[in-house]
Amino acid sequence: MKSGSMFRLMKKIKDDGRWRIFKLKLIDARLYFVSIFVGLLTGLIAVPYHYLLQYFFNLRYDFFNSHPKWYWYIPLFLLMWGILVFVSWLVKKMPLITGGGIPQTRGVINGRVEYKHPLIELVSKFVGGILALSTGLSLGREGPSVQIGSYVGCLVSKWGRVLAGERKQLLSAGAGAGLAAAFAAPLASSLLVIESIERFDAPKTAITTLLAGVVAGGVASWIFPINPYFQIDAIVPGMTFWSQVKLFLLLAAVISVFGKLFSITTLQVKRIYPAIKHPEYVKMLYLLFIAFMISMTEVNLTGGGEQFLLSQAMHPDMHILWIVGMMLLHLVFSIFSFSSGLPGGSFIPTLVTGGLLGQIIALIMVQQGVIAYENISYIMLICMSAFLVAVVRTPLTAIVLITEITGHLEVFYPSIVVGGLTYYFTEMLQIKPLNVTLYEDMIHSPAFKEETRYTLSVEVMSGSYLDGKIVDELRLPERCIIINVHRDKKDCAPKGQTLMPGDQVQIEMDSQDIEKLYEPLVSMANIY
Numbered sequence: 001m002k003s004g005s006m007f008r009l010m011k012k013i014k015d016d017g018r019w020r021i022f023k024l025k026l027i028d029a030r031l032y033f034v035s036i037f038v039g040l041l042t043g044l045i046a047v048p049y050h051y052l053l054q055y056f057f058n059l060r061y062d063f064f065n066s067h068p069k070w071y072w073y074i075p076l077f078l079l080m081w082g083i084l085v086f087v088s089w090l091v092k093k094m095p096l097i098t099g100g101g102i103p104q105t106r107g108v109i110n111g112r113v114e115y116k117h118p119l120i121e122l123v124s125k126f127v128g129g130i131l132a133l134s135t136g137l138s139l140g141r142e143g144p145s146v147q148i149g150s151y152v153g154c155l156v157s158k159w160g161r162v163l164a165g166e167r168k169q170l171l172s173a174g175a176g177a178g179l180a181a182a183f184a185a186p187l188a189s190s191l192l193v194i195e196s197i198e199r200f201d202a203p204k205t206a207i208t209t210l211l212a213g214v215v216a217g218g219v220a221s222w223i224f225p226i227n228p229y230f231q232i233d234a235i236v237p238g239m240t241f242w243s244q245v246k247l248f249l250l251l252a253a254v255i256s257v258f259g260k261l262f263s264i265t266t267l268q269v270k271r272i273y274p275a276i277k278h279p280e281y282v283k284m285l286y287l288l289f290i291a292f293m294i295s296m297t298e299v300n301l302t303g304g305g306e307q308f309l310l311s312q313a314m315h316p317d318m319h320i321l322w323i324v325g326m327m328l329l330h331l332v333f334s335i336f337s338f339s340s341g342l343p344g345g346s347f348i349p350t351l352v353t354g355g356l357l358g359q360i361i362a363l364i365m366v367q368q369g370v371i372a373y374e375n376i377s378y379i380m381l382i383c384m385s386a387f388l389v390a391v392v393r394t395p396l397t398a399i400v401l402i403t404e405i406t407g408h409l410e411v412f413y414p415s416i417v418v419g420g421l422t423y424y425f426t427e428m429l430q431i432k433p434l435n436v437t438l439y440e441d442m443i444h445s446p447a448f449k450e451e452t453r454y455t456l457s458v459e460v461m462s463g464s465y466l467d468g469k470i471v472d473e474l475r476l477p478e479r480c481i482i483i484n485v486h487r488d489k490k491d492c493a494p495k496g497q498t499l500m501p502g503d504q505v506q507i508e509m510d511s512q513d514i515e516k517l518y519e520p521l522v523s524m525a526n527i528y
Contacts, residue, residue: 028204031162031166031169031170031204031208032207032208032211034156034160034162034170035169035170035173035207035208035209035211035212036211036212036215037156038149038152038153038156038170038173038174038177038212039173039174039177039180039211039212039213039214039215039216039219040215040216040219041152041156042148042149042152042153042174042177042178042181042212042216043177043180043181043215043216043217043218043219043220044219045122045126045148045152046145046148046149046177046178046181046182046216046220047181047219047220047223047224049126049129049130049141049144049145049148050141050145050181050182050220050224051223051224052130053129053130053133053134053141053303056130056133056134057133057134057302057303057307060134060136060295060299060302060303061299061300061307063076064295064296064299065299073292077288077292080134080135080136080288080291080292081281081284081285081288083131083132083134083135084131084132084135084137084284084287084288084342085280085281085284086131087128087131087132087342087343088280088281088283088284088340088341088342089280090124090127090128091128091341091342091343092280093124094117094120094121094124096113096115096121097121097124097125097128097147097343098341098342098343099143099338099341099342099343099344099345099346099438100140100142100143100144100146100147100344100345100346100347101125101143101144101146101147101148101150101343101345102143102146102147102175102196102197102345102435102438103435103438103439103442104147104150104442105146105147105150105171105175105197106196106197106435106439107439107442107443108150108154108168108171109168109171109172109197110456110514110515110518111454111455111456111457111514112443112454112511112514115150115151115154118151118154118155118158119151119155121151122148122151122152122155125144125147125148125151125343126144126148128144128342128343129141129144129343129344132342132343132344133303133304133344135288135291136288136291136292136294136295136299136302136303137287137291137302137303137337137340137342137344138291138301138302138303138304138305138330138333138334138337138338138349139303139304139334139337139338139342139343139344139345139346139348139349140304140344140345140346140347140348140349140350141182141304141306141344141345141348142178142179142182142183142345142347142348143343143344143345143346143347144178144343144344144345145178145179145181145182146175146178146179146182146192146197146345147175147178148174148178149173149174149175149176149177149178149179149181149212149216150171150172150174150175150178151174152174152177153167153170153171153172153173153174153175154167154170154171154174156170156174157170157171163459163486163504166204166459167457168205168457169204169205169208169209170208172193172197172205172208172209173205173208173209173211173212173213174212175193175197175209176189176190176192176193176209176210176212176213177189177209177212177213177215177216177217178216179192179213180212180213180214180216180217180220181216181217181219181220182220183217183401183404183405184217184220184221184224184227184405185213185217185400185401185404185405186210186213186214186216186217187210187213187400187404188397188400188401188404188405189209189213189216189217190206190209190210190213191394191396191397191400192394192397192401193205193209194206194209194396195393195394195395195396195397196392196394196397196433196435203526204459204526227405228310229310229405229406229407230406230407231310231314232310232313232314232377232381232406232408233314233374233377233378234377234378234381234406234408234410234411235372235374235375235377235378235410236375236378236410237370237371237372237375237378239370239371243370244414247370248414248417248418248421249421250361251358251361251379251382251383251386251418252386252418252421252422252424252425253421253425254357254361255354255357255383255386255387255390255418255422256390256422256425256426256428256429256431257429258357258387258390259387259390259391259422259426259431260390260426260429260431262331262350262353262387262390262391263390263391263431263432263434263437265335266335266338266339266346266434267434267437269335269336269339270335270338270339270438270441271441272339273336273339273340273341274341283340284340287336287337287340290333290336291333294329294333298326301326301329301330301333304334304344304348304349304352305330305334305348305349305352306348306351306352308326308330308352309351309352309355309356312355312356312359312380313355313359313377313380313381314377316359316362316363316373316376316377316380318363318366318373320360320363320364320367323356323359323360323363324360326356327353327356327357327360330349330352330353330356331353334346334349334352334353337349346391346434347388347392350387350388350391350392351384351387351388353387354383354384354385354386354387354388354390355380355381355383355384355387356380357383357387358379358380358381358382358383358384358387359376359379359380361379361383362375362376362378362379362380363376365379378410378411381402381406381408381411381415382402382411382414382415382418383418384402385398385399385401385402385411385415385418385419386398386415386418386419386422387422388401389419389422389423389426390422390425390426390431391431391433391434392433392434392435393423393426393431393433393434393436394433395419395420395423398415398419399412399415399416399419402415403415443515453508453509453510453511454508454509454510454511454514455483455506455507455508455509456506456507456508456509456514456517456518456521456522457504457505457506457507458504458505458507458521458522458524458525458526459502459503459504459505459525459526460499460500460501460502460503460505460525461501461525461526462501464501464524464525464526465523465524465525466499466503466505466524466525467499467500467501468498468499468500469498469499470496470497470498470499471485471494471495471496471497471498471499472495472496476507476521477509477513477517477520477521479509479510479513480507480508480509480513480517480521481507481508481509482494482505482506482507482508483506483507483508484505484506485497485499485503485504485505485506486503486504486505486506487500487502487503487504505525507521
């Protein structure tokens with residue numbers, strides 16, 4: 001009797017779909033475990049990447065600060081020139097390793113781009129990023145980390161036979177883990193994926209990215225326990241409420257205007273740079289000459305300028321004209337470095353520009369007696385966050401990142417206010433997010449005009465719009481066709497199929513529509 005009742009109970013569970021839901025939850029658990037593995041691998045790769053960057057920076061710093069005889073500069077210059085020529089050749093052979101990598105990662109997730117040789121490209125991005133920054137170019141270390149993480153997610157999804165609908169989640173998890181390893185900021189890295197890469201808050205994506213980010217950030221914190229940003233003080237100035245309101249409005253207005261100038265100039269130079277009719281090795285010569293001149297003056301300003309920012313945040317220089325000159329020099333050098341297309345991001349140079357702009361504003365306020373000297377770093381941190389909002393348009397990432405890497409809750413609420421105002425002002429000024437513009441430039445380049453149709457894979461979740469719908473009766477956007485339904489390790493012809501939770505649905509659409517339809521189609525399968 002007992003065995004019979006148990007059999008009937010099991011049959012009832014299977015009939016009402018609870019058994020299938022249970023199996024899907026086990027599959028989800030496997031995905032979360034794999035995302036942890038992606039985070040671990042990304043951390044183990046990204047940590048040596050950042051260690052080598054710091055190692056080569058220290059070598060360059062020691063060399064220029066030792067003021068050697070003039071003839072020692074010649075072999076170093078020739079060596080670095082050869083390095084840049086090699087990296088530019090590497091980028092020409094593998095165009096996907098160019099720049100920071102966030103647009104490419106988004107393109108892979110959307111289905112626009114395919115990592116055909118992920119392992120080779122990962123190694124090339126790793127080597128190219130280290131070599132490019134070792135010469136002193138003003139590039140960010142975070143962008144390559146993000147793309148390296150996405151390569152890890154791609155490789156794990158291939159080796160682990162992950163379903164097509166889950167690959168983008170591992171790509172997102174790897175990208176977030178890369179940023180987490182760069183800054184030891186897992187929460188901010190998850191927000192970046194949602195705001196700038198995935199651009200859709202699917203529950204699985206959020207969970208996998210956070211898990212991978214925590215693991216990668218943990219690896220980075222374990223190997224590099226000392227975070228230099230923790231040494232920055234953030235002393236809140238004693239101001240009345242209305243004085244703070246005026247201050248926040250001023251900061252947001254100045255940063256928004258400067259952010260528009262920064263974005264316009266960066267994009268214009270990046271579009272003009274390829275049209276310059278000089279051989280690539282000559283362009284590399286120009287860049288290296290600028291890097292060398294800056295290194296001989298202020299070596300901390302090279303390699304993205306992060307060391308210069310940290311030194312100014314800890315011990316601000318009171319000479320306004322000197323800081324203005326350094327900021328403008330860093331700005332111009334960063335724009336040309338980023339426009340070269342060599343592996344390296346714009347995230348850190350953007351933070352540095354925002355921080356130095358904040359220092360200039362703070363120094364003027366100190367001279368006017370509005371704030372004290374010890375409040376300068378407080379203004380700098382707020383401006384770093386706000387300038388990132390103005391340029392990249394990722395307010396949650398910017399606010400949480402500065403709070404997370406510095407550990408100062410004192411700047412959290414002011415960053416929300418100034419960041420929110422900056423977001424509003426940049427919308428009024430019609431500033432397009434830099435990464436969005438770079439992504440659009442990428443997909444409209446000749447290399448991406450060959451494909452006319454693209455395929456998007458989505459997973460049907462329990463309770464979503466697609467759950468229980470018959471394929472033939474679905475009203476999809478024009479020229480969108482369901483071409484396959486993968487269920488229980490089998491491909492099923494879509495005609496007449498009733499969609500169920502766990503189904504991997506492949507939707508084919510015109511290439512020009514994928515950006516417009518990505519979020520609506522994913523939401524139909526994911527929202528519950």
